[in-house]
Every structure is written in C-alpha cells, then in structure tokens.
Amino acid sequence: MTEQNIIDLKNITVTFKNGATPVKAVDNVSLAIPRGDIYGIIGYSGAGKSTLVRVINLLQPPTSGTITVNGQNLQQLPPKALRQARKKVGMIFQHFNLMKSRTVLGNVEYPLLSQKITAAERKQKAQKLLALVGLAEYAATYPSQLSGGQKQRVAIARALANDPEVLISDEATSALDPKTTKAILELLEKLHETLDLTIVLITHEMQVIKTICHNVAVMDAGKIIERGRVASVFTDPQQPLTTDFVETSTNVKAAIERITATVKVDELAADQELIYFNFIGNSAKQSIISDLAQQYKIDVNILFANIDQIDGENVGYMIAIITGDLAGFDQAITKLKDNGVKARRLSQPKGAD
Numbered sequence: 001m002t003e004q005n006i007i008d009l010k011n012i013t014v015t016f017k018n019g020a021t022p023v024k025a026v027d028n029v030s031l032a033i034p035r036g037d038i039y040g041i042i043g044y045s046g047a048g049k050s051t052l053v054r055v056i057n058l059l060q061p062p063t064s065g066t067i068t069v070n071g072q073n074l075q076q077l078p079p080k081a082l083r084q085a086r087k088k089v090g091m092i093f094q095h096f097n098l099m100k101s102r103t104v105l106g107n108v109e110y111p112l113l114s115q116k117i118t119a120a121e122r123k124q125k126a127q128k129l130l131a132l133v134g135l136a137e138y139a140a141t142y143p144s145q146l147s148g149g150q151k152q153r154v155a156i157a158r159a160l161a162n163d164p165e166v167l168i169s170d171e172a173t174s175a176l177d178p179k180t181t182k183a184i185l186e187l188l189e190k191l192h193e194t195l196d197l198t199i200v201l202i203t204h205e206m207q208v209i210k211t212i213c214h215n216v217a218v219m220d221a222g223k224i225i226e227r228g229r230v231a232s233v234f235t236d237p238q239q240p241l242t243t244d245f246v247e248t249s250t251n252v253k254a255a256i257e258r259i260t261a262t263v264k265v266d267e268l269a270a271d272q273e274l275i276y277f278n279f280i281g282n283s284a285k286q287s288i289i290s291d292l293a294q295q296y297k298i299d300v301n302i303l304f305a306n307i308d309q310i311d312g313e314n315v316g317y318m319i320a321i322i323t324g325d326l327a328g329f330d331q332a333i334t335k336l337k338d339n340g341v342k343a344r345r346l347s348q349p350k351g352a353d
C-alpha cells in the first residue's frame with residue numbers, strides 16, 4: 001500500500017491563528033499520490049495549496065492528521081531521520097529563491113555542503129545537474145545575469161542535488177511567459193522520466209495541468225472539492241469551479257462570452273438553440289453533425305470548435321447553433337452520450353418565459 005503511494009496524507013487540517021479569528025488554511029484533506037505520478041493541485045489564490053504541500057515535508061506541521069512519505073510517518077521520526085527524509089523531497093517556487101552572491105554552480109552546490117563528499121565530488125555533481133537542466137555553460141554566471149527561465153533551471157538543479165524522489169513545484173512557472181513555461185514543463189517531464197521522479201505540481205492554470213499532469217486535485221477554501229484523471233476531469237468536470245478552470249484553459253469561456261455578445265440568444269428563431277458540445281475522440285465531431293442531420297433533421301452551424309490532446313485522448317469542444325426539430329434534440333443527445341458527447345444549452349429553452 002505504502003509502496004504504491006509515495007505520499008499519503010490523511011485528514012490533514014492546518015489552522016492559523018490570525019489574531020482573534022483562526023483561519024483553516026487546510027480543512028481535513030486526505031490525499032494519496034501514486035509513486036511516479038505527475039500530480040497537479042489547482043486552485044485560486046488562498047485556497048490552501050502552498051500550505052498543503054508544505055505539510056508534505058513538514059515545513060508546515062499540521063494541526064491534525066498524519067503524513068506518510070515513502071512508507072514513513074514523518075511525525076514519528078527523530079530529528080536526524082526527519083532531516084534525511086526531507087532531503088528526498090525537493091522544492092521549487094515561483095520566485096526561484098537563488099542566492100545572489102553565489103554563482104550558478106555555487107547555488108547548486110549549496111545543498112551538498114552538508115554531505116560528506118570532497119569539494120571535487122561536490123563540484124562534479126553540481127556540474128552534472130547543470131548539464132541535466134541545460135545550463136552547463138553557465139556555471140560561473142551569477143543569478144542576476146540570467147533570464148527567469150534560466151533561473152528556474154538553476155533552482156531545479158539545486159532541488160535535485162540530494163537525489164530527491166519527490167519534486168514539489170509551487171507555481172514554478174507562474175512568473176514565466178508561455179514559451180518559457182512550456183520549456184520548463186518539458187524539462188520537468190524529462191526529469192520525471194529519466195530520474196523516476198514523482199512530481200507534485202501546484203498551479204492556478206489548467207493549461208499547465210493539461211500539459212503534463214496525469215492526475216489533478218481541485219482545491220477551494222482549504223478542501224479538495226474534486227479529483228481524478230486529468231482527461232476525465234477535463235471532459236466531465238463535476239464542480240462549477242472545475243468547469244470554470246477547464247473552460248478558461250480551453251478558450252471555451254472566452255468563446256461563449258464572445259458568441260453570446262454577438263448572437264442575440266433571445267432573438268434565435270423558435271426552431272433554434274445555441275448549444276455547447278463537449279466530447280472525447282476525433283470522430284465524435286463528425287458523428288454529432290451527421291447523426292443530428294440525418295436521423296433528427298437538425299442542422300448544425302458551428303461557431304467555435306477546438307480539439308485538445310489530453311493525457312493521450314483527443315478532447316473536443318464545440319459551440320453551435322442548431323436549427324430544426326428541437327423535440328428530437330434531447331433524444332439525439334441521449335444517443336450521442338454513448339459516443340462520449342455531452343451537450344449544454346447556452347440559450348433558454350423555448351417557451352420558458
């Protein structure tokens with residue numbers, strides 16, 4: 001059991017006493033992270049994400065609950081064993097936290113200073129890590145001379161110095177532009193594969209989750225409100241907050257706003273409706289259109305369509321005006337559901353007012 005889940009948090013609560021009113025930053029959260037996973041945690045500012053992941057290496061002691069990492073209950077470890085266990089969990093942050101007065105090499109060597117190895121071995125190890133993150137040439141450079149993306153690479157090399165089994169990334173790409181974000185995510189994916197790393201990745205962008213995570217948990221007000229495989233959360237979000245994250249990252253939200261601003265929804269004809277379709281698989285879009293047209297005599301006029309690759313699956317989003325026998329539409333949707341198609345009305349049902 002412990003072998004399968006490298007991290008096992010049970011009933012974690014963290015309460016901060018901010019003056020008179022206590023803040024429950026984490027509220028009875030249980031979270032098991034499979035060994036070798038890339039596990040995303042998404043939520044808006046203040047949801048409790050950072051507090052929760054700081055519990056994983058006991059940087060933040062919980063008010064209650066148990067923390068098991070690598071089969072060890074961290075709260076029961078004596079100080080020396082706890083220090084060892086903590087080294088197996090590396091961390092990177094939004095603001096890199098590099099030491100300005102040290103060179104790039106010096107920054108990566110820093111966590112190795114407490115190890116019983118020679119200066120030459122330490123240097124060799126740091127250089128190897130710099131090569132791994134693509135910065136072999138920058139050993140003698142100072143952090144102030146680097147771009148944000150390069151700084152984050154140094155921080156990643158430093159986090160890997162003690163050969164961690166888990167890497168926690170707390171908004172590591174939030175200060176970077178989209179292209180640099182993509183490059184850093186690709187690096188994390190490469191490290192995940194080559195070093196057998198388990199990665200816990202905190203973000204407020206579903207785009208980041210979609211790019212590299214296998215599983216995702218959605219946090220709101222200290223609680224995990226939804227969790228699962230990324231592809232299933234993207235195609236079938238259960239909570240309004242999750243739907244909001246998904247529709248923002250797939251551009252569906254912007255499309256709905258644009259379309260409802262231009263198409264006068266209440267001016268649609270009696271035999272028309274504005275519909276949002278969401279589906280899995282490449283062929284689904286074609287089958288929506290042809291099934292509706294042939295069997296139900298309903299025309300589909302596509303206003304927006306987008307197909308994403310998520311966790312190996314093609315996931316599609318489409319907004320369309322349908323015209324025809326709307327009584328048959330509900331029937332058609334019931335049938336399309338078998339092909340992984342979901343539909344939602346963006347216009348009010350006729351005769352509702």
Ligand SMILES: Nc1ncnc2c1ncn2[C@@H]1O[C@H](COP(=O)(O)OP(=O)(O)OP(=O)(O)O)[C@@H](O)[C@H]1O
Pocket residue numbers: 016017018023024025043044045046047048049050051052204
């Ligand atoms: N050391 C602390 N003392 C008191 N309150 C704290 C402390 N750390 C966090 N909090 C409070 O706990 C709540 C959760 O904060 P946390 O930093 O975990 O959120 P977050 O999801 O990481 O947000 P962000 O996306 O802004 O980083 C917030 O209300 C915050 O003000």
Ligand SMILES: [Mg+2]
Pocket residue numbers: 049050051170
């Ligand atoms: Mg945070």
